[in-house]
Amino acid sequence: MRRRGFTLVELLIAMGILAGILTLVAVYFGGQRDLTQRTQSRSEVQDRVRMVMQMVAQDLQMVGSRGFLDSSGNLITTVSSGCSGVNCLSSTNAGVQDGLAVQYVTTLRGSNQACRAVRYAFSGNTLQRSDVPCGSAASLVDLAPNILAMDIQYQCSDNTTSDTASCPQGSYPRSARVTVIGESMSIVANIPASSHTTASGSTVNCPAGRICLALTQEVLMPNLKN
8 A cells, every 4th residue: 555645734734833842942941041040140149249248247347346355365455456436437428339448456366467457449340348457558459349339328326317437526427327239240131220229318220131239237336436
């Protein structure tokens, strides 16, 4: 018996079905790829912004500290930070990319290195940090790229607020409200532009194609009271 092959119509139908299946598979894997990229970018920017916030918060909490615990747990107050009270903190108001300089004594270093002078500054959108012994020249190194904002507003002891660390005479900076905003390193598909509000009320725009994260934290500075 003679076998009949596929007709042209049958081949066209089969090719159409196959093309439809391949299109669905491509759309599915494309969506999975975009989802993976968004997840990775979001995780990366969260880690970077949280790291910056943690370091800035720790330095602000320590500013003005003069106590040093030796290896036996004894409190040593002869290690000087070279400053006193509010003089241990200075800042620059540069819109939403503020600068910051602090001095404190820390137990995490030996007695000859216990006094630290820490400074933050921006180079473009890269946040830089210097951590050197007191009296040494600052040595800024890159801390985190793609930081759109580190905006700090200071709460003074007389209940006024200031965009710098200079409070009215007779008062001192009691706390600092810090906003850190970072954007993803890579461009991500289908991400619309967004905007975020900083501690001082300024607006920071995040461009389309970038995942941005904004964190705001209130940091107490107990060592500036005296």
